[in-house]
Amino acid sequence: MVVRIFSGTRVVHVDDITVKLASLKEQIEQLLHHPYLREHLPAPAIDEDRLLLSLSMLDGASTAPSEAERCIIAMMLMQIALDTHDEVTDDGGDLRARQLVVLAGDLYSGLYYELLARSGETALIRSFAEAVRDINEQKVRLYEKKVERIESLFAAVGTIESALLVKLADRMAAPQWGQFAYSYLLMRRLLLEQEAFIRTGASVLFEQMAQIAFPRAKTLTKEQKRHLLRFCRRYIDGCREALFAAKLPVNGLLQLRVAELSGGFQAIAKKTVEEG
Template sequence: MDATYIQGSIEQLKTNIFMHVRHRTLLQYTGAPVINENQLFYLLLPFLNGEEWNEHIDKSAITVGIVHASLYEHDKINETNATSKEQQLTVLSGDYYSGRYYEILAHLGNITLIRELSEGIVNRCEHQIKVYESNQNSLEQWFNTISVIQTELIRRFYLVFNFEQYSSLMHTGLLLLQLKKEVRNLQNGHNSSIMKKMIESVSNEEKTLEQLLVEKIDMLQDLLHEYLHSSTLNDELKRYIRHQVECS
């Protein structure tokens, strides 16, 4: 196995997700579903590391990918122009994807997976809602919110299929990658809703939000290297993860 095989596996999972949610009209007006390849990589990490993997687990991974796509569609809604045709179709695309993953889950008949994903969606949405609340959270609380949004559904997937040994690495890796993306956006003046709330949270700090984010990123990079050093991942996966962080 090499980086080409890893990337090919991610692309295949992405293709399988697209196949299950493809709709001509939605594709025309809202574009292809938003798929986070970093999340797909961590969904596949147990498989890539040689864990037992069958068609049922593969379908379940596709389902998690569709859930992510559905939630990302709803995140794209523009409150100031929610009545436009494109915005209405964006809402419908999220609902359509939701219907598709429930259909797959029903066919799988895995009640434990249905329960865990349902609870995971609720937890993720509760954290997403924090962005619209008036109360001010600490920086660490916002880091936790970002982590939940990025990792909660994969954590539930790991739990159902006994892949929990990968959870710490997955949480650290995905939070690190997302914070690096947020720093780039911050530097370019494109602040996400969460970043705007985080700026409010550090308004009385001596350091800027960017400085505090860089400190957190450095800490997470050190932690990730520790996990990689002590993990049972094969060497190619370790190289891929290091390259993933360096190039993000």
């Protein structure tokens, strides 16, 4: 099956990956469905980029499709569980909503475990557990604002964003895709943080960069802000170069997403220059 995707003036031919993507998404939605949770909480977001990266790893992989799909779904469930727990704050708000967010995350992580346990994927259970451990260690480092170097800060973000996908790539015997996923997801996160910083001045990442680079500054000067943006942009460039340099059979849809992200980068970079 060939699907044509129109993006501006560009036409990209995409094979049946979009169909697989939709099918996986539907299966995940079904697994996540809980009538009471749905009644009180918004449906959890399913990150299509992560799904697309996972599916891309399958091209040329020797893993049976049904087996691979199970691994992808399990990885997504765990990612959604972690993302759900990120929504828990100390801001007060509706108590029942907070309680259900905690339990929803717990349920999703239980479902991930159940899916892999049922299919006898014991090695992957261990592997994903290691990733979850690393992710939470890095989240605490970030949350506690204890990172001492900007390079370590970005590495922590990279781990948080991609650790599960890196393990999935190992399972699919395609570790090079793990590196690709790392660069892609780190770039995406940096772009989002950069955009938030430019638009609103509020970005967790930039706050911490500022604390590391200018520990005494109460409010940042224009030059200090520019310095941080330059630093971030250098990392984004690095990620982009790594993506373009990867010798991987990147499918059409993923090519399109990479191009979109890079376009996003260019647009933001332009805006930054304009705003001085």
